[in-house]
Amino acid sequence: MRFQDVIGHHELGAKLRAGAKAGRVAHAQLFHGPEGSGGIALALAYARYLHCTQPTDDDSCGQCSSCKQYEVLQHPDLHWSFPFFKKDGTEQALSQPFQSAWRERLLKHAYFGQTEWLESIAADRKQLFIGVQEAMELNRKLGLKAFAGGWKILILWLPEAMRVDTANKMLKLIEEPTDRTVMLFVSENSNQLLATIRSRVQAIPVPRIESNVAIQGLQLHFGIEEKRAKETVRLTNGNLAEALRIIESGESNDDHRLFTQWMRSCYVQDTVTMVELAEDFAKPGREGMKQFLRYALRMIRECILGNYGASSLIRLTEEELEFAKKFAPFIHHGNLLELCELLESAHRDIAGNVNGKIVFMDLSARVNILLRKAG
Numbered sequence: 001m002r003f004q005d006v007i008g009h010h011e012l013g014a015k016l017r018a019g020a021k022a023g024r025v026a027h028a029q030l031f032h033g034p035e036g037s038g039g040i041a042l043a044l045a046y047a048r049y050l051h052c053t054q055p056t057d058d059d060s061c062g063q064c065s066s067c068k069q070y071e072v073l074q075h076p077d078l079h080w081s082f083p084f085f086k087k088d089g090t091e092q093a094l095s096q097p098f099q100s101a102w103r104e105r106l107l108k109h110a111y112f113g114q115t116e117w118l119e120s121i122a123a124d125r126k127q128l129f130i131g132v133q134e135a136m137e138l139n140r141k142l143g144l145k146a147f148a149g150g151w152k153i154l155i156l157w158l159p160e161a162m163r164v165d166t167a168n169k170m171l172k173l174i175e176e177p178t179d180r181t182v183m184l185f186v187s188e189n190s191n192q193l194l195a196t197i198r199s200r201v202q203a204i205p206v207p208r209i210e211s212n213v214a215i216q217g218l219q220l221h222f223g224i225e226e227k228r229a230k231e232t233v234r235l236t237n238g239n240l241a242e243a244l245r246i247i248e249s250g251e252s253n254d255d256h257r258l259f260t261q262w263m264r265s266c267y268v269q270d271t272v273t274m275v276e277l278a279e280d281f282a283k284p285g286r287e288g289m290k291q292f293l294r295y296a297l298r299m300i301r302e303c304i305l306g307n308y309g310a311s312s313l314i315r316l317t318e319e320e321l322e323f324a325k326k327f328a329p330f331i332h333h334g335n336l337l338e339l340c341e342l343l344e345s346a347h348r349d350i351a352g353n354v355n356g357k358i359v360f361m362d363l364s365a366r367v368n369i370l371l372r373k374a375g
Contacts, residue, residue: 001044001070001110003059007217007240008209009042016046016204017057025050025151026202027177030159032190033206036239039186040157041110042206044070047078047153047184066148073103076147079154081138083114083128083161084121093131109222113188113241114158118287127353130162135169142173142181152181159185160192167194174200209238218243235315255295260323262296266367267330274364282356289356293347300339303328335370342366 003013019025031039045060048070052060060067069075080102086093095102098121105112105120118128138154146152162170174183174197185201187193209217211233217240218229224247236242258280265273281289302316306328316324331339346363350356 001041002048002062003045005221006041006045007038007111007221008213009038009206012042012204012206013045016042017049017055017059020046020050020055021057025182027181028174028183028185028201029204030185030187030190030193030198030201031204031206032187034208034239035113035188036111036236036241036243037206037208038111038240039188039206040106040155043155043184043186044106044110047155047182050151050153050182051075051077051148073106077150077152079138079141079152080157081130081134081154082117082157083130084134085123085126085128086131092133093129094134094137095130096137109244111240111244113245115245115287115291116241128161130156130159130166132163132165132169135162135166135173139169139173142183143178146180150180152178154181154183155186156183157186159187159197160189162193164194167197171196171200209240211238214238214240214243218247222247231317235317237315255292256317256320256323258292259296259299262364263327263367263371266364267371269368274361278357278360278364281360286350286353286356289350289359290347293343293350297340297343297347299324299327300331300336300343303331304336330371335373339367339370342370 003017006013031043033039048060048067049055051066051070053064053066054061060070066075070078080099081095082098082102084093084095084098087097090097101120105117114128118126138156142152142154144152159167159170171194177183183201190198190203214233215226215229218224218233219226222244224232228247229243232243232246235246258277261273262277262281264270265277281292284291299320302320303324306324342363346359349359
């Protein structure tokens with residue numbers, strides 16, 4: 001990943017390169033922005049630029065030995081950390097068993113989210129975290145002499161997954177960095193980080209990618225035809241991770257099918273169908289269930305926007321829009337807040353590992369009452 005491969009953020013990339021050329025490289029930096037905004041792509045391009053032996057004003061050279069090592073993500077002074085789970089039979093909770101899977105995932109492309117990472121390590125029903133043993137291992141690695149004699153760089157994806165004891169251990173490394181060490185934290189929810197960490201890193205906001213730039217990026221870097229790119233970017237509001245998720249797996253079609261059947265069965269109180277749909281709801285595992293609940297919340301939002309005449313803000317496919325026109329009258333000020341609270345509560349329950357089928361059946365019974373509530 002070079003700066004030329006990063007979608008958008010050209011001004012931000014130029015600032016990073018200018019700082020590097022001038023020798024202004026903060027030892028701890030926080031790239032923070034929403035999923036799909038390209039934080040990991042920027043951090044990787046920046047790390048490659050710092051390690052490049054012949055960088056230009058515009059990018060890393062792409063020819064030196066360091067750049068060639070980056071092509072396969074095997075530079076000896078580039079270290080990675082990310083959320084993972086403790087494998088059965090292992091004594092310590094370390095990211096080492098997942099490093100190969102991480103490189104394979106990243107070599108596909110840098111625009112992915114937690115959903116793709118969970119799939120890569122078959123951890124759908126596992127709770128991911130970054131434990132204190134990982135922090136101790138990072139301290140050890142960064143305390144060693146640089147193999148190539150230059151920078152030692154750590155890219156830590158989703159630092160908000162650090163437990164409190166982990167964060168405190170990392171805080172010591174941030175406050176007392178080893179020589180020629182750069183730590184690049186890439187966060188999607190920086191407000192979940194300890195305030196003591198946020199106050200000690202250089203914050204680099206990575207805003208959501210503008211729609212026209214995202215459309216061009218999908219066409220140029222992923223070969224997506226223009227119409228499909230425009231439709232998907234409109235649906236995802238520039239979230240490239242979600243856009244690629246929809247394009248590659250068609251998950252949104254499954255979510256839409258389940259949602260429409262669910263709402264119809266709830267309204268007519270078709271208990272048999274609700275039970276059958278509970279199986280479909282629970283089948284994808286915890287992350288799949290959470291994704292569906294987020295989809296349901298989005299559909300509720302789009303319906304209320306339509307009711308209040310804000311059609312320019314609606315982001316739906318033709319199929320979704322057709323259903324929303326019929327469904328929107330059942331979403332109104334009398335049940336909107338309660339519906340949203342129910343879905344958010346269900347999302348928390350699923351995240352807490354509550355049985356998905358029980359959550360879905362309880363949710364269905366409550367939604368049935370709310371859909372029949374007068375506006």
